Amino acid sequence: MRVAAEQLQPKVHEWAQKRPVSTQANPLVGQDRALAAIKQTMRIGGRYAHGYVVTTPGLRIVDVLQELQARHQWVHFERFDWLYLANPDSANEPLCVNVPAGSARTALQGLMELFELQLSERETKLEELRTTYPNERFLTYIERIKDKSFADLPGNELAMVIVESAAQQDDFVLCDRVTETSLFGSIRLQSVGGTISSELHLIQPGALLKANGGVLAIDAEELLTQPGLWRKLKYVLRTSQFHWPQPGEANIAAYYQPEPVPIHLKVLLLGERSIYAQLRELDSDFDNLFPYLADFSAHYPLSQFAIEPYFNYLAYVEREAATLPLAPSAIPLVLKYASRLSDYQTELSLDTIALMQLLREAAALAEEQQLAQIEHDTILAVLQQRLQRDGYIAELSRRQILEGQVxxxxxxxxxxxxxxxxxxxxxxxxxxxxxxxxxxxxxxxxxxxxxxxxxxxxxxxxxxxxxxxxxxxxxxxxxxxxxxxxxxxxxxxxxxxxxxxxxxxxxxxxxxxxxxxxxxxxxxxxxxxxxxxxxxxxxxxxxxxxxxxxxxxxxxxxxxxxxxxxxxxxxxxxxxxxxxxxxxxxxxxxxxxxxxxxxxxxxxxxxxxxxxxxxxxxxxxxxxxxxxxxxxxxxxx
Missing domain, CATH: 3.30.230.10 (Ribosomal Protein S5; domain 2)
Known part of the structure; x- marks a missing residue:
């Protein structure tokens, strides 16, 4: 069958005519399957209800997480401020205490006011603290120090705020540069008079504690390339407790053991499908801890969806690219390029970065030509320039044929x-x-x-x-x-x-x-x-x-x-x-x-x-x- 010229490319002109007059930027167009999985994941609590998100090339995960936060809050979301308070019985074992979100500073101020009062004058202040901060750990701490002065506490520090929810409003916390310190935090050491030690102000929280009570998104590849971090994360998820490692190296270690932090969060691993397959095959715990799969698509299939929502996605790409607006004449070529990226006539690419690069390159050319919009000829020129840039090896190979060497x-x-x-x-x-x-x-x-x-x-x-x-x-x-x-x-x-x-x-x-x-x-x-x-x-x-x-x-x-x-x-x-x-x-x-x-x-x-x-x-x-x-x-x- 001889193929007609009309069959050699997608129906981009027909699609372009269906572009709505107004659009609303949306990075999650065509991701219904993944969104349904995320929604289900966010409805479930417990230690064995985390998810794996299959990411695709060009997906801007920060934008996706922001959009997910606006649409799907974790049902069991619960934020607290977390503090370490001086332990009246041990200088090296500070106590972990939580108070309602945004109240850590005022709670510490209340404790300092309590220490300034005589023992006989404290009952009213104690009752005020009990009523204002009814958290069990805080109430227990008050009982331990109600008859003590600040001088009775070891060291010269009362507290260290490790997580302050007033400064961390997002339900989703992203850890995309995964190290032991960035994920789990660390306890630093100091040398005073030749003595190695640690104190409250040297406790540094990681993303795990900052996300406590909410959702923690972790780059799976980064996590797995760091020896020991995967096993440590599994232990935290299974036990719902975070234990601090001993600070320092073996030859300079100092004993300092803060009380473990109770962990209550949702974890989403972000990575390629190949990593998901390897985890399922090689780790018997993975299916138990991460039963939910959110599969993001790299393509927008027109056999399943109408073309109109895709223009909302293009509006998102234009917004993020921050370039000149697209003229109507340029839309067919942009759609043709998006289809070429997907390898199918009836599918359009959702590779945000690739499309942003095209628009920014076209905008630079349009500005050079002093145009107010990105025109059809501008996009065409950019695509031809790319062929020219990438075509050197192909040209050399073709020259061998033309010269008779091949x-x-x-x-x-x-x-x-x-x-x-x-x-x-x-x-x-x-x-x-x-x-x-x-x-x-x-x-x-x-x-x-x-x-x-x-x-x-x-x-x-x-x-x-x-x-x-x-x-x-x-x-x-x-x-x-x-x-x-x-x-x-x-x-x-x-x-x-x-x-x-x-x-x-x-x-x-x-x-x-x-x-x-x-x-x-x-x-x-x-x-x-x-x-x-x-x-x-x-x-x-x-x-x-x-x-x-x-x-x-x-x-x-x-x-x-x-x-x-x-x-x-x-x-x-x-x-x-x-x-x-x-x-x-x-x-x-x-x-x-x-x-x-x-x-x-x-x-x-x-x-x-x-x-x-x-x-x-x-x-x-x-x-x-x-x-x-x-x-x-x-x-x-």
Whole structure:
């Protein structure tokens, strides 16, 4: 099937027309699945009800957490101010006390006023403190010091406020730079008169204590790369108690053991899906502690959602990018770019950072041109500049073909030779280019020899593809008797490992061409995987492959006979550059979509499958009933 130019990119102009007059910035568009999981997580309390959030590339987690805080407060949210107070019985074991949020300073002032009173005058103040701060720990502390003066307390400090909720209003606390100190805090040491010791003011809280009573979000990768922190966090979550480690190193340690802090919070681990899979597999405690999965999506599928909400997401991107406004003419190109990032025509990317980079780059160009808005031509110029910046390696590779150092034909017909489509990833650059595949046949027992495999230049998936096409050949031509022909097949001028099964269709067509002695059109390049029954299956990087072949043909001059053959299953991924679309619209270049090897053979050779297979059967039958020719040295004798 010849693909029309209109099918080579998403329906971006149709989408752009549905842009609402007014939009409301929203970073959580298209995240219904994740939001439902977060909502459920926030309704559950207890030690075994934490969650794992799968983050995606380009997701700005700070913005997401702010939006989640506005929508989903933890049902069991409860903030306190936490203090360490001097222990009247031990200088090295301060007592942990909590008071209502925002009242730590006034509570300390009340304690100091209590110490200034005579014992006989304290009852009224004591009753006032009991009524104002009814927390059990504070009441217990009052009972211990009600008949003591400040001088009776060890040291010269009364208290240290470790968490002051008045200064920490957010339900969500993010710990994205995870160290033992940033997560759990520390107790520092001091040297006074040659004596190493610690005091109340040297207690430094971490994110765990600052989030106590609320929600703590932790970067999972950062957490797991720090030895011992994961095990320590699990212990805190299981016991709901935070125990301070002994301060200092082994050779300078000083005994200082503050009372453990009761922990009551919700933990959300933030990380990639691979980390989640590893934790589930390697840690038997993980499923118990983190039963909830919030799976954020990298794409916005238009098959499930209307296009209009996506413009709210774009409004959020524009706000965060803080650039010139987008003109209506620029919207289709932005949507095209978002679709290209997602690899599907009916999906749009939610990669905030990538889209912000595009808008900021376009805004810089627009300001240089003294424009009031980001126009269509501005976005187009930015995308072309990116192709220019990233295209050096691809240009060098293409130059080798143009200069004849790498032999690739783009016109004429050749038996047993076909242009496959490959993707090269090198130096941080990915681009498509054609690769010449050749096949030869000779008298033998039906073996198909993959030269790349024999020379150890074939990856396991490519080897699997060759074995599948071998099975197809055997199924068609050797059901009742052995084939008398063997074949060799190879990627010519390939000096690196070849992997993937996307060339298996090209290799099969090349092999059948050699068997039938049918010429293949060199102006056409082909990609696709094939199964044992000849059905053509989808491949990856279809846009890069088409654009790589088109660029070569364009350099040599388009003649209207050139094009590519791709699987029909990849039609939903087409999102090509404007010059490719224009060439297809003008009939100078063609894109064909197929479902079966028979369609590929008809396009490449001009003959239908029955004609080709009849020629192969005839050739095999002739060889089957003739004696093999004796070697030349035996004929001499």
């Amino acid at each position: 032999y690739i034909e783009t016109s004429g017909s050749v038996i047993g030779q076909v242009n496959g489509l490959t993707v090269v990833t090198i130096g941080g650059t990915e681009f498509g280019e054609p690769a010449r595949i050749t096949a030869t046949v000779h008298y033998g027992d039906g073996d198909i020899i993959d030269i790349d495999r024999k020379s150890e230049l074939s990856g396991s998936i490519h080897t699997k593809g060759v074995m599948i096409l071998s099975a197809y050949i055997a199924n068609v031509f050797a059901r009742s008797e052995e084939m008398s022909l063997s074949a060799t097949i190879v990627f010519e001028q390939s000096y690196y490992e070849v992997d993937g099964d996307s060339a298996s269709l090209a290799e099969l067509c090349c092999l059948l061409s050699a068997l039938a002695e049918a010429p293949i059109a060199q102006g056409l390049a082909i990609t696709g995987a094939v199964d044992q029954f000849g059905r053509v299956q989808a491949i990856g990087a279809v846009n890069e492959k088409i654009e790589g072949h088109f660029a070569l043909c364009k350099e040599r001059g388009l003649n209207g006979q050139q094009g590519v053959i791709i699987p029909s299953a990849n039609l939903s991924q087409l999102n090509l550059e404007p010059d490719v679309i224009a060439a297809v619209a003008e009939g100078n270049y063609h894109v064909y979509a197929i479902d079966d090897v028979a369609e590929a053979l008809a396009l490449l050779s001009g003959d239908n499958q029955e004609q080709l297979y009849a020629r192969i059967e005839k050739r095999l039958d002739q060889l089957q009933h003739c004696e093999p020719q004796q070697p030349w040295y035996r004929r001499i004798w």
